[in-house]
Amino acid sequence: MIDRNHILLLQAPTPGPQNRIVAKPSAIPPLGLGYIASFLLNDGFEVRISDMDVEDVNVRELQQILESFSPIVVGISTTTLTFKNGLRVAKTVKHFLPTCIVCLGGPHVTVNYHEALNYPFVDIVVRGEGEITFLELCRAAAKENKLPLNIEGTAVRSKDEIITLPRRARIINLDALPFPARHLMPLHLYNIPGTILTSRGCPSNCGFCAGPVVMERKYIARSAKNVIAEVQMCIDKFRITSFYFVDDTMTHDTQRLMDICDGLRQIKIPPSITRNLKWTCESRADAVTPEILQDMRSAGCTTIQFGMESGSQQLLDQLGKKITLKQIENAVIWSREAGISPVLSMVFPHPNETEKTLQETFNFIRRLYEIGAEKIIPSLLTLFPGTRFMDQREKLGIKLLTNDTEEYNLGTPILTTRYLDLNSIANGYSQLLMLTQNLGGNEIGGIGIDDEQNNFSHP
Template identity: 30%
Template sequence: MKILLAYRANEEYCDAQQQVIPNGLYYIAALLLDNGFDVKLKNYSYWSNAKIRDDLREVNPDILGLTCYTFNAVSNFEVCSMAKEISRSVLTVLGGPHPGNVIDAIFEEIPSVDVITLGEGEMTFLDLVNAVKEKRDLESVMGIILRKGDSTLKTLPRKPNLDLDSLTIPAKYFQYLRLITTRGCPGDCIFCSTPAIWGRRIRKRSPEHILEELKLLKEQYGQTFFVFSDDTFTAHRRRTIRICQLIVEEKLDITWDCRSRVNFIDEEQLQWMRKAGCISIAYGLESGSPEVLKNLSKMITLEQIQKAADITRKAGMQLTFFLIVGSPGESDKTIEETIEVLRMTRPHDILVSIMSLTPDTHLCRKVGVPPKAWFTKMAKPYFYTEEHTLEEMEGYRDRIHAEFAQMHTAYTFEELVQLIRDEPDSAALPWNNVGLIYLSKGMVRDALGAFLRSVKLNHGYPHAWNNLGIASLQAGNRERALACFRKAARQHPEDIDIRMNLGRLHASLGNAEEARNSFEEILAIDYQHATAKAELRALNGGHASDALSLTAG
């Protein structure tokens, strides 16, 4: 029996992160491989329909499983239809956050869908595959809805898995950047579907299980940069500290970033996170207006925002805020309040989104989105326009960006020196930032010294290796620059700037094939990357530039 697990982004609108295979598919594939099944995992995100059809014919799966989000739902429906055109006998299965929210409409509108899984997919999909293998009735599989002639049948519900350590670690078979260490979120924000999917109770993997995953990824692939993609990585402070202690005790020499909430962080956690290689933390603020925060049910205060920002900067980490404009109650006044919070807290980066809707959220139910809206391929998100037009919300977003661009939020040289003095043994990040200041002033020799100190303190810091490569190149040492870029690219498999630097240096050295590989690897991460396409065209035309334009960070 052949099983194909696939993912396809929405080519009409998506960013690089939306083109990445979701962790859930890795978990399902690893579990099936552990149980001896013939499984192929494919990312169709940058494939044409013709290429997908050819691949479906070649693989000829008995079961096709697809992960479906709201933004890429129609793209996955198309893959189901293509599979059924090629083989009517293939069993098509949809999982992920979106299908369970519009079940009746999917079965009515998309005749090529046979089964929808509800909730967590690992054990449900394994049970489904075993049922097909054993020729059992699919009604025996808990946690699914299946097509039965002109009607549907919902089987008994499957309880959430309380022992996440029992799942196969996907790194046994696959390389990936993002790790999920918990399921569930304690929040109840009106725009978020996480509580509806995973529940508000947080289920946790053990620190030892997470350490095993990190070690597998480092030992098998040389990867040393990771992203903890949990909604609230620091929700359980003792667990967070223990994870960091294990990383330090094992001398992993890795770097990573994470997400959290401003009401689930404290100085002790941040101190251990810095020692363990955390270089950046992103907080979901959404707004700096108390009125909007209340309307969103964020359950955070301006005092908590200020404190989280202060202690994060004190720990020397990069501070990022997620913001949303166009929320219920948004106005010129609330936007100005958000801008004032940015002035007071000095984040290093902000990511500003426009309020959009997805099924099974409080806000979406309040608006009453017609079901057919989810069956048109999206050229953009389904925005919340009950109170403002899209143009007005874009104006709010642009206003925040313009104001933020005028703020001086980077660490000053004096702040960085103090951070190094306070914690000299875990100062890889401040030394890297000192090097960037030297580099910006043309002080190449001093920059080299700072970057060398950074990588000596943490050998697994790809951004510092990348910057050391740039400084080495400016000092005239191309061989060392090439070695640094190669090391950085191996440590961070999805950093486009690093691969661009590597490709451009190869091109300038006349290493056309190596340069081509680097640019093609960028397109595998982001198939819409215009600069990588231009570099490939230049290479193929024999016009590689001698002038190097490199990106530090």
């Protein structure tokens, strides 16, 4: 029997054993589900979170959760890579608990909600930020014991019709959000349990980035005081002293960053914890100075990641990255001088990539390692729904070779470009992996997909 006060939140598992080998060590707590859960808890709901990846939840275990907890709403968070598994989970939920409401959320279904709602076991999709929308959904479901058709920020199937409600406006006052419900997450299963989001949205316009799909390009930040309060809470309650600030660009607002650093230097770690505070973040090469990096280091920053993207200035300009190779070099040098390990990420191929620009990138990678780069992480260009490159692929000369989202893992070639065929892209990526590994980097991204799909039947 359904319990109208019970809400279950699930993180859909990564498909394929090789993908999971890569995904599990780098998995981080699902902060999005944590924020939604804290909203629900504050409203009087009883909530459970299950990260099906790190917990290795199979069909039988999911059945046991559903039968013992009997949620009225099950929310499933998916990405493009996990979309099909999200559907398999939804189908399984409906099989064992047919009267509950099944909701999907995340960047993929924010764009492709029609695709999700074509399946009879998906009732409703939350588009964009989920806290307020999902809370209103759960309130309505609990009160009326039926699928609500009028919740702003959703798309819902009613009989044979899909009803698309307007997108909900972004949350402006992030300080008003309760901290994520970390006590509902299996923090001990994560290599990086101390994740904190201090801002939402990115003002940049990189053509391959799916970030603006959910958050658009509007940058909204929490106050330094609010961020420090969360850090202190994580130390006091969970004994976490190592943090990863998961913002797209932690250094976007320099004054706020300096205020956060001031607060971090004043953090109190109980004597029973013999570890020092340390943290890592992501930034842009044009958003740091020697002084900023030195201030960050004095506040505990040990590693910073920059989006390098390419070693060709021509490609960087075409990407709209608005950075120069010299700025990337300076960011690496200044980070090293400040005592911070610089890590760089890059994408291959770009729409106008050629053998010449790839050679320029090889040479630039060697240069960056010479001046102190800790690691360079190459990923294959992957066209995610809603990105500029996906929308403009024909104009850019990009041809998608598969619609199987379970190959959208940043390590499987799934496209060709105007100047490079599939074989050239595969060979180029292999050379990038070998070069970065030999000089100090580690390979990421799945290189193959197995047909066995984590014990979930196909939808």
